[in-house]
Amino acid sequence: MxxxxxxxxxxxxxxxxxxxxxxxxxxxxxxxxxxxxxxxxxxxxxxxxxxxxxxxxxxxxxxxxxxxxxxxxxxxxxxxxxxxxxxxxxxxxxxxxxxxxxxxxxxxxxxxxxxxxxxxxxxxxxxxxxxxxxxxxxxxxxxxxxxxxxxxxxxxxxxxxxxxxxxxSGAVSGVGDADESRIIPKAVAVAAGRYPHLDMNGEGDAVRDxxxxxxxxxxxxxxxxxxxxxxxxxxxxGATAASMSEIVDTVERVTGVAVPVVHRPPQPEPPRLVADISRITAELGWKPERSSLETLVSDAWSAVPSADR
Incomplete structure (x- = not known):
């Protein structure tokens, strides 16, 4: 591997x-x-x-x-x-x-x-x-x-x-995504106090999987x-479609900490990018089991070092 x-x-x-x-x-x-x-x-x-x-x-x-x-x-x-x-x-x-x-x-x-x-x-x-x-x-x-x-x-x-x-996203055995250019790692890092705020393009209504x-x-x-x-x-x-603002709301709910958001001018970006997973479900029998937005955020938060929380 x-x-x-x-x-x-x-x-x-x-x-x-x-x-x-x-x-x-x-x-x-x-x-x-x-x-x-x-x-x-x-x-x-x-x-x-x-x-x-x-x-x-x-x-x-x-x-x-x-x-x-x-x-x-x-x-x-x-x-x-x-x-x-x-x-x-x-x-x-x-x-x-x-x-x-x-x-x-x-x-x-x-x-x-x-x-x-x-x-x-x-x-x-x-x-x-x-x-x-x-x-x-x-x-x-x-x-x-x-x-x-x-x-x-x-x-x-x-x-x-x-x-x-x-x-x-998420985490396994305490190993989460260290790339804080991505929305969930960055949002939980803000909740942990490592950054003062989260930058967001427009109103955060872009949806990703x-x-x-x-x-x-x-x-x-x-x-x-x-x-x-x-x-x-x-x-x-893929598994769960969610908007950027939904992710922030979920991080706040899971962590119990406010995530300040600074809304930047809207950027040219696709409004929605989500996966059709019918092929992998039909041919491999795969289906998501841990990919609810709540679990994704909870597990990402659990991997944040305790000293940052």
Missing amino acids: TGAYGFVGNAVVRRLAEAGHEVVALTHRPSDVPLPELPVSRVAYGDIRDKTALADALHGVVGVCHLAALTRVRESFDRPEEYHDVNAGGTVALLDALAAASPNMPPKVILGSTAAVYGAPERQPIGEDTVPAPSNPYGASKLAADNALRARAETGEVQAVSLRCFNI FVHVDDLARAYVLALETSTSAPYRLYNV
Whole structure:
């Protein structure tokens, strides 16, 4: 598993281990830095683009959950080449290493993709047949990764699934999302007193789709374990549609703390981006269990360090 020690990786590793899988973790963290405790059988160290590290990590594996990526939309505008190199180039490097490590048995690859590949389609909810039109370098880099995976699957090198995740939140075992450029982490950080207020575009009536990280982790396990005759499948993973103002209201209710909001001038943005999840429900039997807005916020709040509360 790549990206095993990230916000999503932490949840996926725990679900994989619970399902009886032995997990080998590839991490780019330095080998002399203590790692958080996770139920992994072995740790390999190195960058996702490092051929030697990949060869070590892939020895004896039969499946890969690929989560290692750069994921910040705003940052991707400043570093587009790096985002493409890591997200698309890293995926190609992984697939090349898999081909060398497993020449006779196509392994299963589950790629952590993103709804950002869709851009801002008019038709809602967004189905997997929507023509991709990413509006930022992050989405473009992940679409390139999707396409690389699809191409290898169609040649028979791998069996593959891309999980196009919408907004992920919540927490598992005390690990929440540290990216405070996102609405729920930022709102609970304001409630914790780390920031004086929350900036909001317009009145906060834009609606987005949110899914609990633990529900997403179950989707990875199902995608890994479910057999299909198709070489490549693509699934949206979303759960709960909520407006920005609804999120603030829920944070205030859950935490018991007022969240001051500064309303900035409205920005050009899609009014609604929500997922059609009928395909993953029908084909993998997946459905959200922990993705109510109350649970998403409660679990994110529980992961805020007590010293900040």
